[in-house]
Amino acid sequence: MSNSSTAPPTIPHTVWLARGRHVGSDAADVVRRQLQRLKDREVIDDHLEPDADDEPDAFQPVFEARWRVEGTVTVRARLTLPSAPEPGSAAADGQEWVLVAEAERVWDPRWPSPATVFWPEDPEDTDAGWDHVTVPGLRFREVNPLPSDEKELRRLFRSCAQDGWSIHVVVHEAMTPDARGRLPLARLLPESLRHRVVEHRATPDQLRSVNWALLREFDFQVPRGGAVVLPTSPAAPGYDVRDFSVRSVFLDGSEPTELVDVLRRYAASARPLPEGGEAAVTALREQWRLMTLEEELARERRLVAMYAEALEAMTKSRDLYRESADRANEALAALRESAGAVSGLPPEASVSPLQRTFGRLRDATKALRPASPVDADRADPPRDDDRDRS
Template identity: 65%
Template sequence: MLNSSALLTTIPHTVWPARGRRPGSDAEEVVRRRLRQLTESGVVDDHQEPGEGGADGGPDTVFEARWRVADGVTVRARLAVSPRPEDGDGQEWILVAEAEHAWEPGWLSPATVFWPEDEDDPWDHEAGTGLRYRDVNAVPADEKVLRRLLKNGARDGWGIHVVVHEAMTPDERGRGPLTRLLPPSLRHRVIEHRAAPDQLRSVNYALREFDVEVPRGGAVVLPGRPAAPDYDVRDFSVRSVFLDGSEPTEVVKALVRYTDLARPLPEGAVEAITALREEWRLLTLEEELAHERRLVAMYAEALEAMTQSRDLYRAAADRAHEALVAYRESGVDGAGPRPPSAPPAPAPSTGSSLARTFGRLKESAKALRPAPAPETGEPGTPPSPPAER
């Protein structure tokens, strides 16, 4: 796991991010029951609830869990649940998981580690639009509502939006959501918009804002806002989708390609990834030992710096004492000009400056020493002329 998120601009390929809303006020109890169940069954290696509020004292209730996927790859995940202060309707949640290697679509979905797979529990509403991840979301008949819905979903950036058009009204097998047929790690990140046969024109009119369109009887994965630089609608458009209950292979391929893009981080994702990486507390014994070793190394460096600072200060004090002794030995009495005031005590890092200052002071003292008087005879007698050779 990386240690810093300060330079993040796109979603890392090792990270699985999701954000949603759950109606009601008992989300914490639902999560606790789910984590206990999966820990007892061995799916989850360990979990804990560090407590309410993060490092900034916020209102979030935080849960941490660790498990292993294929080839023993360790996944660490952090779920933060908070109330919705703007309208008081339910609780919002942000879930970020990070693996030791690039994320694979077939891995266990982090959402089902914390939330029950029971479709009767409505934890899977998208936070911005209120649409559901695990259900078919029928396209609204009102074109203004449709445009607003698609715009808000694209701007949110946490979910992946795909628009599917029905070439004809499907039977019972085809009326179910395509998301339930996706690989596990895609099922709870994709919002499926389903357009009826007679809505193709209105849907494509609304999609003009994204410079994309859905083929008749096909599907298109929408770009976010802002769109990924490498997004090309030809790579994310599917000509035909068979709504017969079979695996939507082409749709899956388009979604996997989309998750491989260097997509901009949605709002709040940097903070969530940083909290996962830097506030993680569910440590193994080996991780605790490594953490303690890092602390010991850090304290050793601090002690070495303090020792060097003390030695510099001591050397500066010795030079100051030598300069003071030299000044006193210069013979300047109280009648002479007063020496300049001693400078304030230097900081440990200014030893060389202090030495230069007292060196100048020593030279000044020597210059102030009185010159020797010329040799003379008796008082009042002029000096004798020099003897002739």
Template identity: 65%
Template structure:
């Protein structure tokens, strides 16, 4: 039976991408060291054999964020962060707590080949390739994807990526696609598969989610986007609202979140003290259970010896054990011994047995 994917907790921020080039671990190590020296992150830890980096920092002055980045051999990275409170889009992106944010950094490639987070991604001219790309974005990417149609060829300011205007926590989770003026019909033909359309000169959020009856695709469609370098207010609002919708964890994110919660190693002194106390309490409970179990089984063994001695005294042959009964093994053993106990013949009036 197929189970539904777990819901994305409101405290969790997931992202996945690919680092292009060599020495990805060195890039992470150097950047984390610089951020710790600059008091941007409180601390970090590298688990070299596992290619895992952990970091801890604070937002809003006192809310602790814990994050874990796993680096694959092919450069693919998975980053899951969790805060002590529901995530706010105004908080700093966890990506910037691990990777350097220079324009030429190699980390900002989506797992869908050819796409980048901080750049304008031109849609393919070939119709089949266009449809295949959008389908891969919906099925395989953890990012949010927006499709922007250029009503006319923009100037230099309009050619800059719009994602830079998004709230900090969304800038590295959104991929921006651009359709040239002549591509409107081809793009909307490809978007029919996902029940969305991009208005002429506007934009739409490409939804990988089944939207409920109270929320339609039109709620995340923007009629006009001015590509003149000014912040696209309506588009920012649409992307922010979409990012706040309840959603399932992306495929593979549940395992990453479990690892963050259960395999976390970057503990503070206070957290380590609490952990040790919990371990002591757990061991004490286990020891008490073992002691009680030993005493109970010792009692059962004594009763078994008494029953065996009674059979030998009576010269009786022990009957076969009854069929297995419900209950604990100790309960079953006790019931069995009660049945094994021989019944002595009643004494006569003269006291003879």
């Protein structure tokens, strides 16, 4: 657990994001054909596959698309296919994909799912193997039976808690449902939730083992015949199991109104961005290439304004440097004039008090030293009577 006191960034309310795996051949080609199909039908406004020279992560195929919802709200979306894992590795089963979309206002779950812009929606389509969850063995749009082994249950729940890209919900069957009740609940959810929700289904006799695993991992249980949304790990600060659980889910083919409301509120709650999510949102906003003519002009105007500000700042810096240099030259000239004036004074005036003090001490020390014979002879020349005696 991180010791940082800084709260992690949360998913912006304008953003829709998901991650999964495509199982099949040439995921990039499937995306290209789907985008062109929707462009021809005028479902989307345009799409683009940025050139490798323009894309920092050139080894990762990137696709951009834009469309409008409710006639006027523009949505921009970016799908990335990260580099494929090494053959034989645990993650080598399929091509991972990351999809981030952002609207001009708060995301409405009733809007079309961005996943169906890049991937075929028809489950019967041979290219529709894109809806595998990154947690092995799970799929969107399908019922995912829970394992019977309790250790496997705990391991699965732990992996689901680490998957902050998806919304995992556990549904318990109060009794064995009929054919309509065995169908996935995803088909009854709002469009933008269908490809983010992972439905885990517990049979009637699994309630005890499922609740044992839930208690060990999350410290709560699923109501008999009800459902509960699993939190991320660590859980969002505002997560309360009472707000995201349902006491009864009728598996009779009717719309699960209460469960839909819970899922919508959970999707709109302040949840932390999953690992890699912040980078994906930043790339969508800062590396976007699919622009209209008006957007390109606005972008160029912003660049011109930015360069003008930088030039003005450089000019001010140059002027300040020149002013400082002029002041320094004036101070140096004044110092030289003052040094010249001092050199024109009498010698004793140019000697500092400290130098005079050391001079007096030197003279006093010389007076106290005994004179040498040579110095004595030089100091006392012979007198006349001394020469007469000799």
